[in-house]
Amino acid sequence: MLEVDDVLVAPPREGEVLVEIVASGLCHTDLTALEGSNVSAVYPLIPGHEGAGRVVETGPGVNSLQPGNHVIPLYGPECGTCAMCESGRTNLCWTIKKTRDRGVMPDGSSRFTRGPDQVHHFMGTSTLSRYTVVPEIALAKIRPDVPLDQVCLFGCGVTTGIGAAMQHVRSGDSVAVFGLGGIGVNIIQGARIAGATQIIGVDVTDAKNELAVQYGMTAFVDAADVGTDVVTAIQDLTSGGVDVGFECTGLLPVMRQTFDSCVAGWGQAVMLGVEPVGGEMSFPPVGVRYGKSIHGSYFGGIKGRSGLGALLDLFVDGKIDLEAQITHQLSLDQVNDGFDLMRKGKSVRSIVRFE
Secondary structure (H helix, E strand, O other): OOOOOOOEEOOOOOOEEEEEEEEEEOOHHHHHHHOOOOOOOOOOEOOOOOEEEEEEEEOOOOOOOOOOOEEEEOOOOOOOOOHHHHHOOOOOOOOOHHHHOOOOOOOOOOOEEEOOEEEEOOOOOOOOOOEEEEEHHHEEEEOOOOOHHHHHHHHOHHHHHHHHHHHHOOOOOEEEEEOOOHHHHHHHHHHHHHOOOEEEEEEOOOOOHHHHHHHOOOEEEEOOOOOOOHHHHHHHHHOOOEOEEEEOOOOHHHHHHHHHOEOOOOOEEEEOOOOOOOOOOOOOHHHHHOOOEEEEOOHHHOOHHHHHHHHHHHHHOOOOOOHHHEEEEEOHHHHHHHHHHHHOOOOOEEEEEOO
């Protein structure tokens, strides 16, 4: 359980920015930190990685941002100069990964203290603090006319889901989405935008079906029905398998189901769920030999600083919906209630608002 308390936030140093957070979504990855299963969590910490806010102060050497700019903190930075950034092959940038995963800033220290004790950063963002310090290369400057208490969701779930779908789905494709949580429903949105004609949702509960149908789901497979063979059901619905399957649960058996549900010849299984520590997936090599492929997706394949703006434009144009998936608006002192709602499957996205 989180404690709500006062912490001291130190000023930004070289290449850093002080941000006032307006709102932060609650994501399952934050829950893994609270429950002790996140390998990059160093305690004590301030969680949160799905936030939006305003620049308050910039440290020396910061050139791309100034006070008053609206920003979304990024758990995946974009320095623009490393081999990954220059490759044109990935949105990964591991320039600050080693220190980020130790819960500190690039210089090896934290900007948070609680009394005499250091408090660690989480995922380089810690957006469940009213004020946070983030490296310049991990902040996306965004247009000022969008509501921060909605677009904070672009900090993780919305971008991860919609980006992955738009990267992998072609017009006319059939798609299966395993797990209809915050990422899954946004994959459905993205698949619809990309032109998929058949979008099958798979889950152990139909609690999200109304939203999923609103976003574009055309069929539902109940994985909790003991008489249902999920793979066979999908193959029957698609005459042999889907063009693209998306796995959003982190469960190894579901990863295998996603792969098996893809059509031979060109089917793609896209893995987004975070597997358990030490988890390994098994699959028949013949599937790969017959043309199936397995892909990973990190932040939907989107480069945060240079690519997030295009998704925000789609939101402003009315092609991406956020409001329907925001099921709860909370104050900071209700943050534990928000995680309880998540555990019970009673929320899609809860937003903690600081103002």
